[in-house]
Amino acid sequence: MLDIEERGGKVTLGLVNGGLVEADKAVLAIGNLPPHDHPAIAGAGLTPWRYVGDPWASPLAEGLRPHQAVLVVGTGLTAIDVILRLTSNGFGGRIVAMSRRGLRPHRHVDGLAPVRPVLAKPAPExxxxxxxxxxxxxxxxxxxxxxxxxxxxxxxxxxxxxxxxxxxxxxxxxxxxxxxHRLAPEVADRIEGLIRSRQLVFRAGKIEDVVSEPESVAVHWRPRGEEERQRLDVARIINCTGPQGDLLRASDPLVRRLLKQGLIRPDALRLGLDIDRDGHIVGQTGRPSEHILAIGPMTRGDLWEVVAVPDIRTQVAALARRLVNAHWTGGEGL
Ligand SMILES: Cc1cc2nc3c(=O)[nH]c(=O)nc-3n(C[C@H](O)[C@H](O)[C@H](O)COP(=O)(O)OP(=O)(O)OC[C@H]3O[C@@H](n4cnc5c(N)ncnc54)[C@H](O)[C@@H]3O)c2cc1C
Incomplete structure (x- = not known):
């Protein structure tokens, strides 16, 4: 879908094949936007062979040789997925995973006592x-x-x-x-195995400068808390800074189009789409749309905890009840 227009109390969706679909309401459930490029890397003019900007859209290990090294930028769940994909696709070279703090997801443990849900605010802030x-x-x-x-x-x-x-x-x-957002025990075992075998290292630091060389990429970075820069030579950099929601930096055609039309605007913290309490998108005039709503991670500015599937499921159920007016009747029929 490339476009949405509100006209005469309806919405018209413009499809990629030129078709139009008319509806009473539209719900944007577009998931996460791809990661933004790191400013130092974006300016280095790296070829797609040297720099993978969207780890979900590209092959990762293709063409890499065992003596080469890869820099994974980011140390969260996306980085973990990418490291597993690289190594299960046969890459045996060194992997450096780097983020400002170098924090990585902790291990989950099975067999804990049942969770006792807290239902009232235990602290004011x-x-x-x-x-x-x-x-x-x-x-x-x-x-x-x-x-x-x-x-x-x-x-x-x-x-x-x-x-x-x-x-x-x-x-x-x-x-x-x-x-x-924790690691399943089997995944944590694999990551720890890679660290023990020295194929994988996690680093905390800031990437300051990236230079394309004939045979590699030179990454100049400063370890956290240190003054002196270090140099790291890698064959490929993979952007694992995670899904993003800043609409103003998005290249997604639908998002750009809706922004241009003034139908959407970023939330106050630029985590995603500004929505009202009922999930209607809020346009650039500050007025919520009557016919277009949004759900999923792009609404995290309003709800924060709406990335994992169980939370999205709850949001979707609540929206479905509102759309069919079942919230007035206690949900019969759903
Ligand atoms: C590395 C990683 C690990 C994760 N692990 C977990 C986990 O273990 N457990 C968990 O609960 N969650 C996990 N999540 C989060 C979860 O996967 C997502 O938040 C969830 O899939 C979002 O669901 P969604 O339906 O909103 O969006 P998506 O699943 O992203 O679906 C969006 C859909 O919209 C389509 N779309 C987008 N734009 C358009 C357009 N213009 N026209 C037509 N179609 C369009 C896309 O093609 C896609 O099919 C993880 C996320 C990441 C990045």
Missing amino acids: LSELVRWARQEAKASDWRLAVDSIRPITQMMWASADAEKRARFLRHLRPFWDVHR
Whole structure:
């Protein structure tokens, strides 16, 4: 789909093949936008052979030789997936995974006690919630503590103002992510095996400059907390900075078109689409659309915890109830 227009109380969807579809409502469920390019890498003029900007859209290990090295930018779940894909596709060379803090997702453990969901706000502020979770973690297991607050994270996010949300993203998000989005034990075993065999290393630091050389790419980076730059030579760089939601940097044709028409605008923190409390997209005039709604990770500015499938499922069920007016009747018929 390339386009949506609101006309005469209806929406008209413009398809790639030139066809048009008319509907009473449209729901944008476009998933995540691909990662943005790292500024130092974007300016280096690397060929697609040397730089994979979207790890989901390209082969990763093709043409790499065993003595070569690969730099994976980002150390979250996307990086983990990419490392597994590289090694299961036969790449035996060195892999360096780098991010500002070098934090990677923690291991999940099976067989823990059942999670006791917290249903009321245990702390007034997002930052205090993290402190509360730390104390709970000491009393049981940090995984149980993190999972127990899942039912109220959307509520905590909703009650925080833009400044508190921004502070959470700046200081706590990386720590939240590695505790919240964990590795299955088998995956953690494989990653630890690669680290032990020295094929994989995680590094904390900042990429400052990238230079294309005839046989490789020279990456100049500064380890976290150090002054001196280091040089790393790799055959390929793979962008694993994770899915993004900043509409203003998006190249997606539908998103660009809707922006141009003024039908959508970024949320205050540029995490995705601005929506109202009922899920209608909010346009550049600040007025919510009557006919176009959005769900999924692009609504994380409003809900925060809406990336994993169970949370999206709840959001979809609530939207479906509203669309058929079942919320007035208690949901009969759904
Ligand atoms: C590395 C990684 C690991 C993850 N692991 C987990 C996990 O273990 N558990 C979990 O619950 N979640 C996980 N997630 C998150 C989860 O996969 C996503 O948040 C979820 O798939 C989003 O669902 P969605 O339906 O909103 O979007 P998607 O599943 O991305 O689907 C969007 C669809 O919209 C289509 N589309 C986009 N634009 C257009 C257009 N203009 N016209 C027509 N179609 C369009 C796309 O082609 C796609 O089919 C992970 C995510 C990542 C990146």
